[in-house]
Amino acid sequence: MDFLADFFIRFLVQFQSPTLGFLIGGMLIAALGSKLKIPNPIYQFVVFMLLMKIGLNGGIEIREANLFAMALPAFFSILIGLAIVRVGIAIFGLLPGVNSADGFATAGLFGAVSASTLAVAIVMLEEEAIAFEAWAPALYPFMDIPALILAIVMANIHMKKEENGGGEVDVNVWGIVKESLRGSALSALLLGLALGLFTNSGSVLESFYEPLFRGFLSILMLIMGMEAYDRIKELRSVAHWYAIYAGFAPLLHGLIAFGLGYIAHLLVGFSPGGVIILSVIASSNSDISGPPTLRAGIPSANPSSYIGASTSVGTPVAIAVAIPLFIALAQIVFDI
Amino acid sequence: MDFLADFFIRFLVQFQSPTLGFLIGGMLIAALGSKLKIPNPIYQFVVFMLLMKIGLNGGIEIREANLFAMALPAFFSILIGLAIVRVGIAIFGLLPGVNSADGFATAGLFGAVSASTLAVAIVMLEEEAIAFEAWAPALYPFMDIPALILAIVMANIHMKKEENGGGEVDVNVWGIVKESLRGSALSALLLGLALGLFTNSGSVLESFYEPLFRGFLSILMLIMGMEAYDRIKELRSVAHWYAIYAGFAPLLHGLIAFGLGYIAHLLVGFSPGGVIILSVIASSNSDISGPPTLRAGIPSANPSSYIGASTSVGTPVAIAVAIPLFIALAQIVFDI
Amino acid sequence: MDFLADFFIRFLVQFQSPTLGFLIGGMLIAALGSKLKIPNPIYQFVVFMLLMKIGLNGGIEIREANLFAMALPAFFSILIGLAIVRVGIAIFGLLPGVNSADGFATAGLFGAVSASTLAVAIVMLEEEAIAFEAWAPALYPFMDIPALILAIVMANIHMKKEENGGGEVDVNVWGIVKESLRGSALSALLLGLALGLFTNSGSVLESFYEPLFRGFLSILMLIMGMEAYDRIKELRSVAHWYAIYAGFAPLLHGLIAFGLGYIAHLLVGFSPGGVIILSVIASSNSDISGPPTLRAGIPSANPSSYIGASTSVGTPVAIAVAIPLFIALAQIVFDI
C-alpha cells in the first residue's frame, strides 16, 4: 500500500513539470480552436537542435565510457524492438475489423522509437538528478531499426501470401536500414555523436545546444500537443482498436524493457537511469522517421490509422504516463 | 520650464535604446531598398516567444498577487477601449472624404492593443528599473476585445441602416470574443499565463524565454520598422486623414489612460509602472490579431487604410514617442 | 624544418575545431544521402544573426578606434579585390575550354568576400586569443564591391567587343555598388555597425547576439557542408579548370593579402590578427551576395560553373585550409 501511495505522489508531482504542461497546453489550445501555430521550419529546427544536443552529449561522454557495457543493453534493445512488433502483430491479428496492413504498420510504429519522448525522458532524469550512462540514448537505433524492418518484412510476406499463395518475397532489408539511418532524426543524432566523439565540441555544446535544450523541448511539446488533438479526428475515422492498443501498449512495452533492463542491471551493472531510458525508448513510438519509412515499406496501410493512434494516444501516454511511471518505479525498485 | 527640460532630456536619452534603434534601422534599410528580409516563420516564432515570456512571467508572479487590486484597472481598460472607439468613430465621422467603413475599422484598430508595443514597454520599464504589477500585461485583452467588438457592432449597425433604413442587426458578439481569444497573439499570452500559474515553469522561463526576450524583441522591431516603411506606399493611396489620426491618437489615448490610471493609483494603489503599462496599452494599436478580426467583421473596409495608418504611423509613434513620453511623465508625476 | 613541423602541428590541431567538424560533417551526411535538412528560413536567419553580431561588435568598438589607422588596410583591400579579379581573368583567359563569361564571373566571385568564412575566422581568432582591430571585419565591402564591379565591367567590355568590335560600353557602376550594399549580407553587417555605433546596443549584443554566435555558426557550417557536396554534381558538368582554380586561388589570394597586410603592419601598426582577417577575406569567395549580383551583371555566364567552384571547392578550402594556414603563418611570422 505504501508503495502505491508513494508511487502516486511521485507520479502526480511530475504533472507540474513544464514539459507535460506544454504538451497538455498544446492539446488544450488546439481543442479551443486557437489559431496559434508554430511554423514548420521552426519545428524542423527544434527537432534538429534536440537531437544534435543529445548526440553531442553522448559523443563527448562516450569517449570515457566502457563500451563493452553497452553490448548487453544494445542486444536487449534489439530483442525488445522485435518482441514489440511480434506481439503487436499477434494482437492486431486477433482483433476484428482491423485491416491487416494497418496492424503491421501500427505494430512497427510502436516498436520504433520517438526522439521527442526520449528528449523528455532525458530532461526529467536531469530534473530528478538520476544519472544514466552517456551512451544510453544511443540505444535508440538498436530498437528502432529492427522493429521497422521486422514489421515491413512480415507485412510483405503476408501480402504476397494473400496475393499469390506465397512464394518468393524480396524485401530490401538493407534499403530499410539505410532509409532509417538517413532519416532526419537519426541523422542528426548520429552526426552529433560523431562530432562529440571526434571534435572538441564541448564549448559549442555548453554555450548553445545545452542551454537551449529545455526551451526547445517545451516548444516541441506544444507542437506535439496540438498535433495530438488535430489527429483525433483522423483516429475517429478508423477502428477503435488502434486507440485502445495505443493506450496500453506504451506501458506494456515499457514494462518488458524495465524487466530486461533490470536483468542488465544485475548482470553488467546497467544503471537505474539507463533502465529508465531503455523503458522509455520501448514505450515510445516513432513520430518523425518511422511514418515515412512505413509508408514506403507498407504502402497499402492507411496512415490515418497508425499516425492517428501514435500521435493522438501513444505519444501523450508515453510522455505523460510512461515516463513518470518508470521513474517512480525505478525510484522504488532501485531505492534511489 | 524645468519640467519640460527634464522631460526632453529623459525623452532624448531613450532614443539611444537599442529597441528604438532597431525600429528606426528597419525603416532606414527598407527606405534604402535593402534586400534583407526576416523570414515569415521567424517572425511568427519571435512573436510567440515574446508573448509566451510575458505570459509565463505574469502567470508565475500572479500566484502571489492580490487579484482584487486588478478589478479597477481591468474595468478602466474596458472603459478606455470603448472610449477610444467611440471617439475615433466620432472623429472620422466629421472628416471629409473618409469612407465610413474605413473609419470604423481604423477606430477599432486603435482601440485594440499591440503585443509588440507592450513588449517594448516591458523592456523599457525593466531598463529604467520601474516596477509594475505582474498582472498589468494581462490588462491587454480587457481593452482589446471590447474595442474590437464595439467597432464591428457599430459598423454593422451603420451598414444595415444605409442599406435598408435600419432594422435588426445581428452581430455575433460571442463569435468576435472567441476569434480574438483564438488569435495567435492572445492565445500565446493566455497559454503562457496558464502555464505560469499551474506548472513549475520557472526554470524554463529563466533558462530560455527570459534570456532570449530582448534579442527577439530587437528582431521584431527590425521587422516592424521595415513593414512601417513598406506600408507607406499603401497609406499614400488613401485619404491623408488616416495618417494624421494615427499620428496624434496614440498620445491622446495614452493620456486618457494615464488619467484613469492615476485615479486607480489614488484609489487602489495601482503602481506608477502599472499606470505606464496601461497608458502604453491604450496608445498602442493592434498589429497581429486586430487586422484579421476587423477584416472578417467589417469586410467592406479597405485594409490599406487601417493597416497603413496603424503600421506606418500608429505603431512607430506609440513605440518611439508614446512609451518614452509616458515613462517621463510618470517619472515626474510620481516622482520616481 | 622546424617551421614546417611547427606549422603542421598547429594546422592539424585546428581540425578538431567544432566549426570545421560541422563543415565536414555536413559534407559527410550529404554524401551518405541523409534527409536531414536545415530549413531555408533558418538559414537566412542564421546568416542575419552572424552578420548582425559582427556588425554590432564592430560598431561598438569602433567608437574608441582610431579610424585613420583603417585607411591603409582599406586601400589595400580595394587593391587586393581588383588584383584578384585581374589575375583570375588572365588565368582563365589562358585556359582552354573555358567560356569567357564564366571566367569573368568566377574571377569576380573569388575577388568578392564570404561572410561565413569571415565569421569562422573571427571565432578561430577568439579561440586562439589573437586580438584584431574592431574595424577589421569592416574591410569586407572595400574588397567585395570593387571586385564585383571590375569583373562585371570587364565582362561587358569583352562581350561588346565580341559582338560589334568594341564601341561604347555602359555599365551602371553605381547600380552595382547599390545592389551590393543592398544585398542581405552587407545590409545586415552595415546595419549592425550603425546600431553599434549610434545606440546603446551593448546589452542586447551581450545577452543575445554574442552567446548565440558560435552555435549559429556551427549550423551555418553544417549547411555549407551539405551544399558543398550537393553542388559537386553541378561542378562535374563544367570544365575541370574551375575546380582546380578554386582549389589553389584561396591560398594565392590569401598570400597576396598577407604580404600587403604585413606591409601595413610595418607602416601603420596593423595588428597580426588584422593581417589574418585581411588574408581570410581575400582567400574567401562570396557565397551570399556575390552570385545574384554576378547573375544580374553577367547574365551569359553559367551559374553552375562559378557557384559550383565556389561552394564545393573554394569555400571549403578557404575555411578548412586557408584559415588555419594564415593563423599558423601569423603565429610564426609575428611570433605570437
Add this chain to the structure above:
Amino acid sequence: MTYHKAKKVVIIAEKMLSEKICRIIDASGARGYTVVPAGGRGAHHKHYTSERASVVDDFATVRIEVVVNNKTTAEEIGNQVVEQCFDKYSGIVYLEDVEVLRPGKFGGK
C-alpha cells in the same frame, strides 16, 4: 489507359477565406482539392507571398484547385464562391478544360 474530359476550377483568394471555400468544394461533391500558398497583386492591394515576414499573415492569398468530372459541378463551385465570398473579399475564379485518367476519382454531384 484513356483520358476523359473533366473540368478544373481555380480559385485565388485571401487565406482567411480558405476554410469557407473548402466547405463549398466539399459540399459540391468534389472528391478533393489542392491548396498552394501564393502572393500577388489584384484590384485592391498587393499580397506578399508567405516567405517574407508580413505582420498580417491572414491577408496572404492561397490558390486552390479542384478537378471535377463535369462542367456543371465546376460552374456551380465557381458560382458559389463568387456569390458567398467575392462580393466582399478579393479573389478570382476561373475554369479550365483538363483530361484525366480514372474519372471515377473526380466525382461531382
Add this chain to the structure above:
Amino acid sequence: MTYHKAKKVVIIAEKMLSEKICRIIDASGARGYTVVPAGGRGAHHKHYTSERASVVDDFATVRIEVVVNNKTTAEEIGNQVVEQCFDKYSGIVYLEDVEVLRPGKFGGK
C-alpha cells in the same frame, strides 16, 4: 513570335514520391519540370501545406507540372505515373492544352 500547341501534365502527389516522378519525367524526354509544395484533401486524408508544423513532413503533397511539345509524351508520362505510383499512394494526374513560344525547348521523345 508564334505560339505552338503543346501539352501540360500536372501531377499532384505525396512528397515522398517526387523523386520517382521526376525520374519518370526525365526518362520521357521532357526538358524540365516545375515543383510547388502544396497541401490539400483527397480521397484518403488531409494533407497540410508546408507552412504549418506537421510532425510528418513527407506526407505533404507537391504539385509538379511538365510542359511537353506533343500529346503522346504527355499521355505517356501520365500513364507511367499512374501505373508506377498511384496504385498504392495517393495522387492525381491531368493533362491540359497549352500554347508555347519556342517549342524546341519542350522536347519529347
Add this chain to the structure above:
Amino acid sequence: MTYHKAKKVVIIAEKMLSEKICRIIDASGARGYTVVPAGGRGAHHKHYTSERASVVDDFATVRIEVVVNNKTTAEEIGNQVVEQCFDKYSGIVYLEDVEVLRPGKFGGK
C-alpha cells in the same frame, strides 16, 4: 452567372526576374497576377524549392500566372517576357484558355 472566354499566361522564371516580369504585366493592362514560389529543373540547372536551405536564394524560381480577358494581351505579355528576359535567363512561358465570371475584372489594353 455566365462564364466568358479569357486567356491565362503562365511564366516560370528565376526569382530575380520577378520584379521585371511584374512590371511587364502591369504595363500590359492586366489587372492582377498571382505568384507562387517554385523549384524545378530546366535546360540549365536544377532549382531548389524555397523550403530547403539554399545558399543562393535568388536562384529559386517563381511561377507567375495572369488572367486577361483577351488573347492579344496574353500573347503580348508572353512576347515581352521572352524578349526582355529569356534571352539571357532561364524560364518558360505558356498560354491557356480559361473561362471566367465577371470578365471586367481581367482588363487588357
